[in-house]
Amino acid sequence: MTTDNIRLRSEFINTKVIANDSAKQLGVVKELLVDIDRREVVALGLRDSILSLTGMPKYMYLEVIEKVGDVVLVPHDDVIEDVDVEAYSKLIGCEVITENGELLGRVRDFIFNIEDGRVASLVIASIGLPQIPEQAISTYELQVEEIVSSGPNRIIVFEGCEERLTQLTVGLLERFGIGRPLWEREEEEVYGYAKPVDPANQLGTGIPINTPASPKPIEARKPAYESTWDSDEWEEPEAIPVPPRQAEKVRYRERYEDEVDEENWRDERRDVAARREAARYDYDEKQDVWDDDIEPEPYNPPKVNIPERTKAPEYEDGY
Known part of the structure; x- marks a missing residue:
């Protein structure tokens, strides 16, 4: 229940603010700013009209109000002031x-x-x-x-x-x-979270305290063959037969390695022949090949074996 001086905030919202000297509407009450430490309303926030949703907010202090009824009367239109909004709270929603x-x-x-x-x-x-x-x-x-x-x-x-x-x-x-x-x-x-249950009312985990032993022990797998070492008598263990596909892979690898070895030997023989050919044309690196004073070595042509001509025998007709 409210009286003339005691009001609900919701009843005060959207009340028009009128200047008493000029009858000019300054706006409508949009919000109330509260000083929480002193627990009192300090200022009012205004907007242009009830339907306006945009625009710069305006503020006035509560102490300038002259009378409150269907409207809020203030002495003049210069009551709008700059209010530190961050220092106060709207109190709604706290x-x-x-x-x-x-x-x-x-x-x-x-x-x-x-x-x-x-x-x-x-x-x-x-x-x-x-x-x-x-x-x-x-x-x-x-x-x-x-x-x-x-x-x-x-x-x-x-x-x-x-x-x-x-x-x-x-x-x-x-x-x-x-x-x-x-x-x-x-x-x-x-x-939004469950309250923990009292330990006295909690159910068990369902796991028996004494776990029964396994009736049959688990046997370890034996290896494919066992090799026994004896310094006096030692026999090579029996080889496990290789699957056909794996054996084919081994033969293919061996053929490939033989081909690679043959190619390597062929390259090495080619290198040796190249070195021998280069040795035939070896010359002194310090000698100037463009020097005209150096006498050239005499040229000894190799002997050419030309076969001698022989007269072919003539044959008479009738033979």
Whole structure:
């Protein structure tokens, strides 16, 4: 329940801001900025109209408000100022947890005093979205005296304060008897993981304590043949027959190696012949082949064996 000075944040949103001296509309209330340390509303965020989704946001301090009714009256249109938005919080959507880490819900609304901006209480629910109607989810009122500490996105309250919450609305699930508050749910429902079972209630692994021995021992495989070494009498072990395909591979490898050896010998003989041919034309490397003063060695041509002509015998006709 609200009065003229005590208002809900949701009732204050989308209220027009009018300058009293010129009757000019400065905008509509878009958001409220809260100083969490002092727990009071400090400034208002404005936008041009209810339907406008873009544009630069404008801010004004709460202390310049003259009167609040269907509209918010301010003295003049020079109340728009630069506000350090990062220093304050919107408070909507912040987690509310107890000192022992139990989740109570999220902030979806709050009640504050218009004159001094003091926050009186928080409205929490399982979902911190003001767009969801109150009739759909259960909401609870939390007094600010229960707050131990606060941060940008989390509010810590005293342990056991869930027993002192005041329920404002009953959600659809609770009306049908299938919904419960967050602090009454199991941990797997809230955080999405299963709670460990007490060791006394845990089932066994199913493995018997005394594992029965194998009735038949496993025999080790014996090798294909066993070679016994004796210094006096030693016989070569019987060779294992080679499969035909493997034997063909061995014969092919031997033929290939013989061909390679023959090719190597042929190359070596060719190299020897080349060295001998080069030795025939060996000359002194220090001698200048273009020097004209050097007398050439006399040329001794090899003897040519020309066979002598012999007269072929003549034969008379009739023989």
